[in-house]
Amino acid sequence: MTDPSQPSDRYKKGLAVRRSVLGDAHVNRASANATSFDQPFQTLITETAWGTVWSGSHWTKRERSMVTIALLAALGHDDEVAMHVRATANTGATEEDIREALMHVAIYAGVPAANHAFKIAKLALAERDADNSQMEETK
Incomplete structure (x- = not known):
């Protein structure tokens, strides 16, 4: 029998x-902010979405990143779009990949959704680049 107090594989x-x-910073923040109310949700997304x-x-x-950004943009999940755009630094998806994913959003989910997602992506990329520049300056 599996011990429910122990995390699954x-x-x-x-x-x-x-x-x-x-x-790590994002995951640590999410873990630190989890309460008994949303901990089951955190476990669910960690096991299903990520596991x-x-x-x-x-x-x-890289491929998962592009599809995820397109789906989130098409559905209007702004915060998640920004998070996954920033995460492309870790997935190998390039700015060109993001642009192409959002071009598909324009055709298949609508220009307004893509237009809004482009604004979000530009801001998220600029913030990521600024953070990277600050880290380089402190080295």
Whole structure:
């Protein structure tokens, strides 16, 4: 019988993938902010989104990143779009990849959704670049 107080293997795998994509700072923040109310949700997304979908072997993290950005943009999930645009620094997806994903959003989900997502992506990329510049200056 599995001990419910111990994380599953899928959770452990998902946590490693989540950290590799979103970065330790983001995952640590999410973990620190979890309460007894939303901890089951954190476990669910770590096991399913990260431990199953993002851990699959058919697509690369770069490919998953592009599809995720397009889907989130099409559905209007602004905060998640920004988070996943920033995460492209860890997935190998380039600014050109992001642009092409959002061009698909324009055709298949509508120009207004893509227009808004382009604004979000530009801001997220500028913030990421500024953070990287600050880190370089402190070295």
